[in-house]
Amino acid sequence: MEIAAVNTVSVAPQTRLLSKTFSRKLGSVSSLSLRSIERVGSARLRVSAAASSSSMDAVTAEKISPASFLENRESKKVLHFVKYHGLGNDFILVDNRDSSEPKITQEQAARLCDRNFGVGADGVIFAMPGVNGADYTMRIFNSDGSEPEMCGNGVRCFARFIAELENLQGKHSFTMHTGAGLIVPEIQDDGQVKVDMGIPILKAQDVPTKLPGTKGEAVVQAELVVDGVTWNVTCVSMGNPHCITFGTKGGPNLKVDDLNLQEIGPKFEHHEMFPARTNTEFVEVLSRSHLKMRVWERGAGATLACGTGACALVVAAVLEGRANRKCTVDLPGGPLEIEWRQEDNHIYMTGPAEAVFYGSALL
Numbered sequence: 001m002e003i004a005a006v007n008t009v010s011v012a013p014q015t016r017l018l019s020k021t022f023s024r025k026l027g028s029v030s031s032l033s034l035r036s037i038e039r040v041g042s043a044r045l046r047v048s049a050a051a052s053s054s055s056m057d058a059v060t061a062e063k064i065s066p067a068s069f070l071e072n073r074e075s076k077k078v079l080h081f082v083k084y085h086g087l088g089n090d091f092i093l094v095d096n097r098d099s100s101e102p103k104i105t106q107e108q109a110a111r112l113c114d115r116n117f118g119v120g121a122d123g124v125i126f127a128m129p130g131v132n133g134a135d136y137t138m139r140i141f142n143s144d145g146s147e148p149e150m151c152g153n154g155v156r157c158f159a160r161f162i163a164e165l166e167n168l169q170g171k172h173s174f175t176m177h178t179g180a181g182l183i184v185p186e187i188q189d190d191g192q193v194k195v196d197m198g199i200p201i202l203k204a205q206d207v208p209t210k211l212p213g214t215k216g217e218a219v220v221q222a223e224l225v226v227d228g229v230t231w232n233v234t235c236v237s238m239g240n241p242h243c244i245t246f247g248t249k250g251g252p253n254l255k256v257d258d259l260n261l262q263e264i265g266p267k268f269e270h271h272e273m274f275p276a277r278t279n280t281e282f283v284e285v286l287s288r289s290h291l292k293m294r295v296w297e298r299g300a301g302a303t304l305a306c307g308t309g310a311c312a313l314v315v316a317a318v319l320e321g322r323a324n325r326k327c328t329v330d331l332p333g334g335p336l337e338i339e340w341r342q343e344d345n346h347i348y349m350t351g352p353a354e355a356v357f358y359g360s361a362l363l
Protein backbone atom coordinates (compact mmCIF):
# COMPACT_ATOMS: atom_id res chain seq x y z
CA MET A 1 0.00 0.00 0.00
CA GLU A 2 1.51 3.29 -1.08
CA ILE A 3 1.19 6.40 1.03
CA ALA A 4 1.46 9.90 -0.31
CA ALA A 5 1.09 13.07 1.66
CA VAL A 6 -1.30 15.40 -0.08
CA ASN A 7 -2.60 18.85 0.64
CA THR A 8 -5.23 19.10 3.29
CA VAL A 9 -8.64 18.73 1.77
CA SER A 10 -11.71 20.50 2.99
CA VAL A 11 -14.62 18.18 2.37
CA ALA A 12 -17.22 20.41 3.94
CA PRO A 13 -19.17 21.13 0.75
CA GLN A 14 -19.42 17.45 -0.06
CA THR A 15 -20.67 16.10 3.18
CA ARG A 16 -24.22 16.53 4.31
CA LEU A 17 -23.08 15.91 7.84
CA LEU A 18 -21.44 19.25 8.10
CA SER A 19 -24.53 21.18 9.04
CA LYS A 20 -24.02 24.67 10.36
CA THR A 21 -24.59 23.41 13.87
CA PHE A 22 -22.09 20.62 13.44
CA SER A 23 -19.52 22.96 11.97
CA ARG A 24 -19.99 25.30 14.90
CA LYS A 25 -19.68 22.47 17.39
CA LEU A 26 -16.57 21.06 15.75
CA GLY A 27 -15.18 24.55 15.73
CA SER A 28 -15.02 24.50 19.47
CA VAL A 29 -12.73 21.49 19.46
CA SER A 30 -9.18 22.66 20.02
CA SER A 31 -6.34 21.22 17.96
CA LEU A 32 -8.83 19.67 15.61
CA SER A 33 -7.27 17.23 13.21
CA LEU A 34 -8.75 17.09 9.77
CA ARG A 35 -7.83 14.28 7.48
CA SER A 36 -8.99 13.17 4.17
CA ILE A 37 -8.44 9.70 2.92
CA GLU A 38 -8.30 8.67 -0.64
CA ARG A 39 -7.88 5.21 -1.93
CA VAL A 40 -7.06 5.07 -5.61
CA GLY A 41 -7.55 1.79 -7.39
CA SER A 42 -7.32 -1.28 -5.20
CA ALA A 43 -3.88 -0.92 -3.71
CA ARG A 44 -3.21 2.70 -2.99
CA LEU A 45 -4.49 4.66 -0.07
CA ARG A 46 -3.72 8.32 0.29
CA VAL A 47 -3.87 10.03 3.63
CA SER A 48 -3.73 13.78 3.78
CA ALA A 49 -1.36 15.48 6.14
CA ALA A 50 -3.26 16.07 9.37
CA ALA A 51 -4.04 19.72 9.80
CA SER A 52 -4.00 21.15 13.26
CA SER A 53 -6.07 24.18 13.92
CA SER A 54 -7.28 25.82 17.06
CA SER A 55 -10.64 26.37 15.45
CA MET A 56 -12.59 24.96 12.57
CA ASP A 57 -13.10 28.50 11.27
CA ALA A 58 -9.39 28.70 10.61
CA VAL A 59 -9.62 25.72 8.26
CA THR A 60 -10.98 27.47 5.23
CA ALA A 61 -10.61 27.37 1.50
CA GLU A 62 -7.89 24.78 1.50
CA LYS A 63 -6.48 23.56 -1.77
CA ILE A 64 -8.19 20.45 -2.97
CA SER A 65 -5.83 17.94 -4.34
CA PRO A 66 -5.29 15.55 -6.00
CA ALA A 67 -7.56 15.91 -8.97
CA SER A 68 -8.86 12.37 -8.71
CA PHE A 69 -10.46 13.22 -5.40
CA LEU A 70 -12.41 16.01 -7.09
CA GLU A 71 -13.40 13.74 -9.93
CA ASN A 72 -14.70 11.07 -7.61
CA ARG A 73 -16.09 13.06 -4.73
CA GLU A 74 -19.66 12.99 -5.98
CA SER A 75 -19.50 9.42 -7.13
CA LYS A 76 -20.67 6.40 -5.18
CA LYS A 77 -17.08 5.52 -4.46
CA VAL A 78 -16.78 8.18 -1.78
CA LEU A 79 -17.39 7.22 1.83
CA HIS A 80 -18.08 10.19 4.06
CA PHE A 81 -17.47 9.61 7.73
CA VAL A 82 -17.15 11.32 11.07
CA LYS A 83 -14.63 10.12 13.59
CA TYR A 84 -15.79 9.96 17.21
CA HIS A 85 -14.25 8.64 20.37
CA GLY A 86 -15.51 7.58 23.77
CA LEU A 87 -12.62 7.99 26.21
CA GLY A 88 -10.13 7.31 23.45
CA ASN A 89 -11.95 4.23 22.11
CA ASP A 90 -12.25 5.62 18.57
CA PHE A 91 -14.62 4.85 15.74
CA ILE A 92 -15.32 5.80 12.15
CA LEU A 93 -19.06 6.54 12.01
CA VAL A 94 -20.89 6.02 8.73
CA ASP A 95 -24.34 7.36 7.89
CA ASN A 96 -25.92 4.15 6.60
CA ARG A 97 -29.55 5.13 7.25
CA ASP A 98 -30.52 4.56 3.61
CA SER A 99 -29.55 0.89 3.54
CA SER A 100 -29.47 -2.24 5.66
CA GLU A 101 -26.21 -3.30 4.03
CA PRO A 102 -22.99 -1.73 5.37
CA LYS A 103 -21.53 0.72 2.86
CA ILE A 104 -18.10 -0.94 3.10
CA THR A 105 -16.86 -4.49 3.48
CA GLN A 106 -15.12 -5.95 6.51
CA GLU A 107 -11.81 -5.90 4.61
CA GLN A 108 -12.25 -2.23 3.73
CA ALA A 109 -13.10 -1.47 7.36
CA ALA A 110 -9.90 -3.17 8.54
CA ARG A 111 -7.89 -1.07 6.06
CA LEU A 112 -9.54 2.18 7.20
CA CYS A 113 -8.87 1.30 10.85
CA ASP A 114 -5.15 0.81 10.23
CA ARG A 115 -3.29 3.50 12.21
CA ASN A 116 -0.43 3.74 9.75
CA PHE A 117 -2.03 3.09 6.40
CA GLY A 118 -5.59 4.30 7.06
CA VAL A 119 -7.66 6.71 9.12
CA GLY A 120 -6.89 4.82 12.31
CA ALA A 121 -9.66 3.57 14.60
CA ASP A 122 -10.72 0.74 16.88
CA GLY A 123 -13.71 0.05 14.64
CA VAL A 124 -16.21 1.21 12.01
CA ILE A 125 -19.81 1.80 13.07
CA PHE A 126 -22.80 1.93 10.72
CA ALA A 127 -25.97 3.88 11.60
CA MET A 128 -28.69 1.87 9.84
CA PRO A 129 -32.48 1.79 9.60
CA GLY A 130 -34.19 0.29 12.65
CA VAL A 131 -35.71 -3.19 12.72
CA ASN A 132 -38.31 -4.80 15.02
CA GLY A 133 -39.69 -1.37 15.93
CA ALA A 134 -36.33 0.11 16.98
CA ASP A 135 -35.46 3.63 15.80
CA TYR A 136 -32.07 2.59 14.42
CA THR A 137 -29.76 -0.37 13.99
CA MET A 138 -26.09 -0.29 14.93
CA ARG A 139 -23.57 -2.59 13.32
CA ILE A 140 -19.86 -2.48 13.98
CA PHE A 141 -16.72 -4.00 12.53
CA ASN A 142 -13.66 -4.32 14.79
CA SER A 143 -10.31 -3.04 13.55
CA ASP A 144 -9.42 -6.58 12.44
CA GLY A 145 -12.61 -6.69 10.33
CA SER A 146 -14.53 -9.11 12.59
CA GLU A 147 -18.09 -8.22 13.60
CA PRO A 148 -18.91 -8.07 17.31
CA GLU A 149 -22.42 -8.06 18.71
CA MET A 150 -22.12 -4.90 20.79
CA CYS A 151 -19.96 -1.95 21.70
CA GLY A 152 -20.65 0.26 24.72
CA ASN A 153 -18.48 3.24 23.82
CA GLY A 154 -19.72 2.86 20.27
CA VAL A 155 -23.33 3.24 21.42
CA ARG A 156 -22.53 6.58 23.04
CA CYS A 157 -20.74 7.75 19.88
CA PHE A 158 -23.68 6.48 17.81
CA ALA A 159 -26.11 8.50 19.94
CA ARG A 160 -24.14 11.72 19.46
CA PHE A 161 -23.81 10.99 15.73
CA ILE A 162 -27.58 10.51 15.37
CA ALA A 163 -28.20 13.72 17.31
CA GLU A 164 -26.03 15.59 14.79
CA LEU A 165 -27.56 13.91 11.75
CA GLU A 166 -31.12 14.49 12.94
CA ASN A 167 -30.35 17.88 14.49
CA LEU A 168 -31.71 16.82 17.88
CA GLN A 169 -31.15 19.31 20.66
CA GLY A 170 -30.82 18.73 24.42
CA LYS A 171 -31.93 15.66 26.31
CA HIS A 172 -33.03 12.91 23.96
CA SER A 173 -33.35 9.14 23.97
CA PHE A 174 -34.03 6.56 21.27
CA THR A 175 -33.93 2.82 20.72
CA MET A 176 -31.22 0.93 18.89
CA HIS A 177 -31.24 -2.61 17.61
CA THR A 178 -27.85 -4.31 18.09
CA GLY A 179 -26.49 -7.84 18.03
CA ALA A 180 -27.10 -7.78 21.79
CA GLY A 181 -30.78 -6.83 21.41
CA LEU A 182 -32.43 -3.51 22.17
CA ILE A 183 -30.18 -0.81 23.66
CA VAL A 184 -31.46 2.56 24.85
CA PRO A 185 -29.08 5.54 24.95
CA GLU A 186 -30.15 8.88 26.41
CA ILE A 187 -28.22 12.06 25.68
CA GLN A 188 -28.06 14.16 28.84
CA ASP A 189 -28.24 17.96 29.12
CA ASP A 190 -24.47 18.08 29.67
CA GLY A 191 -23.80 16.08 26.48
CA GLN A 192 -22.84 12.88 28.29
CA VAL A 193 -24.70 9.75 27.22
CA LYS A 194 -26.40 7.40 29.65
CA VAL A 195 -27.08 3.97 28.21
CA ASP A 196 -29.39 1.22 29.38
CA MET A 197 -27.11 -1.69 28.48
CA GLY A 198 -29.67 -4.38 29.35
CA ILE A 199 -29.23 -7.51 31.46
CA PRO A 200 -25.83 -9.25 31.77
CA ILE A 201 -25.66 -12.85 30.58
CA LEU A 202 -23.98 -15.23 33.02
CA LYS A 203 -24.82 -18.74 31.78
CA ALA A 204 -21.48 -20.26 30.68
CA GLN A 205 -22.61 -21.58 27.31
CA ASP A 206 -24.27 -18.28 26.42
CA VAL A 207 -21.20 -16.14 27.24
CA PRO A 208 -19.80 -18.32 25.57
CA THR A 209 -17.15 -20.19 27.53
CA LYS A 210 -16.31 -23.85 27.87
CA LEU A 211 -15.35 -23.28 31.52
CA PRO A 212 -17.80 -25.18 33.78
CA GLY A 213 -20.20 -23.19 35.97
CA THR A 214 -18.97 -22.55 39.51
CA LYS A 215 -22.07 -20.71 40.83
CA GLY A 216 -24.93 -22.57 39.23
CA GLU A 217 -24.39 -22.08 35.50
CA ALA A 218 -22.32 -18.92 36.03
CA VAL A 219 -18.52 -18.93 35.87
CA VAL A 220 -17.40 -16.95 38.92
CA GLN A 221 -13.82 -16.92 40.20
CA ALA A 222 -13.05 -20.02 38.18
CA GLU A 223 -9.53 -21.20 37.48
CA LEU A 224 -8.10 -20.59 34.02
CA VAL A 225 -4.58 -21.69 33.14
CA VAL A 226 -2.94 -19.26 30.72
CA ASP A 227 0.59 -20.00 29.66
CA GLY A 228 1.21 -22.15 32.74
CA VAL A 229 -0.16 -19.58 35.22
CA THR A 230 -3.50 -20.09 36.99
CA TRP A 231 -5.74 -17.00 36.92
CA ASN A 232 -9.08 -16.54 38.68
CA VAL A 233 -11.68 -15.38 36.16
CA THR A 234 -15.36 -14.49 35.98
CA CYS A 235 -17.14 -14.65 32.62
CA VAL A 236 -19.90 -12.22 31.63
CA SER A 237 -21.57 -11.43 28.33
CA MET A 238 -22.93 -7.97 27.58
CA GLY A 239 -24.02 -9.35 24.22
CA ASN A 240 -20.29 -9.76 23.56
CA PRO A 241 -18.04 -12.03 25.65
CA HIS A 242 -15.87 -10.82 28.53
CA CYS A 243 -13.42 -12.58 30.80
CA ILE A 244 -12.67 -10.58 33.94
CA THR A 245 -9.75 -11.16 36.27
CA PHE A 246 -8.65 -9.55 39.53
CA GLY A 247 -5.44 -11.59 39.65
CA THR A 248 -3.78 -14.98 39.71
CA LYS A 249 -4.74 -17.81 42.06
CA GLY A 250 -3.26 -17.12 45.51
CA GLY A 251 -1.41 -14.09 44.09
CA PRO A 252 -1.59 -10.47 45.24
CA ASN A 253 -4.27 -8.10 43.98
CA LEU A 254 -3.49 -6.93 40.45
CA LYS A 255 -1.52 -3.75 39.81
CA VAL A 256 -2.77 -3.17 36.29
CA ASP A 257 -0.02 -0.71 35.35
CA ASP A 258 2.53 -3.52 35.76
CA LEU A 259 0.90 -5.84 33.20
CA ASN A 260 2.47 -6.67 29.86
CA LEU A 261 -0.84 -6.49 28.00
CA GLN A 262 0.62 -7.08 24.54
CA GLU A 263 1.99 -10.40 25.72
CA ILE A 264 -0.79 -11.71 27.95
CA GLY A 265 -3.83 -10.22 26.14
CA PRO A 266 -3.74 -12.41 23.01
CA LYS A 267 -3.35 -15.55 25.14
CA PHE A 268 -6.68 -14.86 26.82
CA GLU A 269 -8.35 -13.75 23.57
CA HIS A 270 -7.50 -16.98 21.77
CA HIS A 271 -7.75 -19.36 24.74
CA GLU A 272 -9.47 -22.65 23.90
CA MET A 273 -12.02 -22.05 26.67
CA PHE A 274 -13.49 -19.16 24.61
CA PRO A 275 -14.99 -20.53 21.40
CA ALA A 276 -15.92 -17.04 20.13
CA ARG A 277 -12.64 -15.54 21.43
CA THR A 278 -13.01 -13.05 24.28
CA ASN A 279 -12.45 -9.52 25.50
CA THR A 280 -10.41 -9.53 28.72
CA GLU A 281 -10.49 -7.00 31.53
CA PHE A 282 -7.69 -6.86 34.10
CA VAL A 283 -8.99 -5.11 37.20
CA GLU A 284 -7.51 -3.43 40.25
CA VAL A 285 -9.84 -2.67 43.16
CA LEU A 286 -9.18 0.83 44.53
CA SER A 287 -12.23 0.76 46.82
CA ARG A 288 -15.71 -0.79 46.85
CA SER A 289 -16.93 1.95 44.53
CA HIS A 290 -13.79 2.65 42.52
CA LEU A 291 -12.16 0.19 40.13
CA LYS A 292 -9.33 0.55 37.67
CA MET A 293 -8.98 -1.55 34.54
CA ARG A 294 -6.96 -2.26 31.44
CA VAL A 295 -8.50 -4.11 28.56
CA TRP A 296 -7.44 -6.38 25.74
CA GLU A 297 -10.24 -6.36 23.20
CA ARG A 298 -11.18 -9.16 20.89
CA GLY A 299 -10.42 -8.04 17.37
CA ALA A 300 -8.89 -4.72 18.41
CA GLY A 301 -6.15 -5.40 20.98
CA ALA A 302 -5.28 -2.95 23.75
CA THR A 303 -7.70 -0.02 23.60
CA LEU A 304 -8.05 3.06 25.81
CA ALA A 305 -11.57 2.13 26.90
CA CYS A 306 -14.25 -0.54 26.61
CA GLY A 307 -17.82 0.28 27.64
CA THR A 308 -19.16 -3.26 27.63
CA GLY A 309 -15.98 -4.29 29.49
CA ALA A 310 -16.56 -1.68 32.21
CA CYS A 311 -20.14 -2.97 32.65
CA ALA A 312 -19.03 -6.61 32.69
CA LEU A 313 -16.32 -6.01 35.27
CA VAL A 314 -18.71 -4.30 37.70
CA VAL A 315 -20.95 -7.38 37.42
CA ALA A 316 -17.92 -9.59 38.09
CA ALA A 317 -16.81 -7.44 41.03
CA VAL A 318 -20.29 -7.64 42.58
CA LEU A 319 -20.50 -11.42 42.02
CA GLU A 320 -17.07 -11.86 43.63
CA GLY A 321 -18.07 -9.64 46.58
CA ARG A 322 -15.41 -7.03 45.82
CA ALA A 323 -17.52 -3.96 45.02
CA ASN A 324 -20.88 -2.25 45.29
CA ARG A 325 -23.35 -2.11 42.43
CA LYS A 326 -22.53 1.53 41.66
CA CYS A 327 -18.90 2.19 40.72
CA THR A 328 -16.58 4.57 38.95
CA VAL A 329 -14.41 2.60 36.58
CA ASP A 330 -11.10 4.20 35.59
CA LEU A 331 -10.07 3.18 32.10
CA PRO A 332 -6.82 4.28 30.43
CA GLY A 333 -8.83 6.96 28.53
CA GLY A 334 -10.83 8.23 31.53
CA PRO A 335 -13.68 7.28 33.89
CA LEU A 336 -17.09 5.73 33.28
CA GLU A 337 -19.96 5.60 35.77
CA ILE A 338 -21.52 2.15 35.95
CA GLU A 339 -24.54 0.92 37.91
CA TRP A 340 -25.90 -2.64 37.99
CA ARG A 341 -29.36 -1.83 39.28
CA GLN A 342 -30.93 -4.35 41.63
CA GLU A 343 -34.54 -3.40 40.81
CA ASP A 344 -34.47 -4.28 37.10
CA ASN A 345 -31.15 -6.22 36.81
CA HIS A 346 -30.14 -3.79 34.03
CA ILE A 347 -26.75 -2.14 33.77
CA TYR A 348 -26.49 1.60 33.18
CA MET A 349 -23.37 3.23 31.80
CA THR A 350 -22.76 6.99 31.69
CA GLY A 351 -19.87 8.67 29.89
CA PRO A 352 -18.77 11.03 27.14
CA ALA A 353 -18.57 10.78 23.36
CA GLU A 354 -16.93 13.40 21.16
CA ALA A 355 -16.58 14.12 17.46
CA VAL A 356 -12.95 14.73 16.53
CA PHE A 357 -12.87 15.04 12.75
CA TYR A 358 -14.72 14.36 9.56
CA GLY A 359 -13.45 13.19 6.22
CA SER A 360 -14.02 11.20 3.07
CA ALA A 361 -12.49 8.07 1.70
CA LEU A 362 -12.43 7.06 -1.93
CA LEU A 363 -13.12 3.33 -2.04
Ligand SMILES: N[C@@H](CCC[C@H](N)C(=O)O)C(=O)O
Pocket: 089, 142, 147, 148, 149, 150, 151, 152, 153, 154, 240, 241, 279, 297, 298, 299, 300, 303, 305, 306, 307, 308, 309
Ligand atom coordinates in the same frame (compact mmCIF):
# COMPACT_ATOMS: atom_id res chain seq x y z
N1 LIG B 1 -14.83 -1.24 22.73
C1 LIG B 1 -16.13 -1.77 22.73
C2 LIG B 1 -16.26 -3.23 22.43
C3 LIG B 1 -16.04 -3.48 20.94
C4 LIG B 1 -16.28 -4.91 20.54
C5 LIG B 1 -15.25 -5.86 21.07
N2 LIG B 1 -13.95 -5.62 20.54
C6 LIG B 1 -15.69 -7.30 20.75
O1 LIG B 1 -15.19 -7.90 19.78
O2 LIG B 1 -16.56 -7.81 21.45
C7 LIG B 1 -16.95 -1.29 23.89
O3 LIG B 1 -16.80 -0.11 24.24
O4 LIG B 1 -17.79 -2.02 24.42
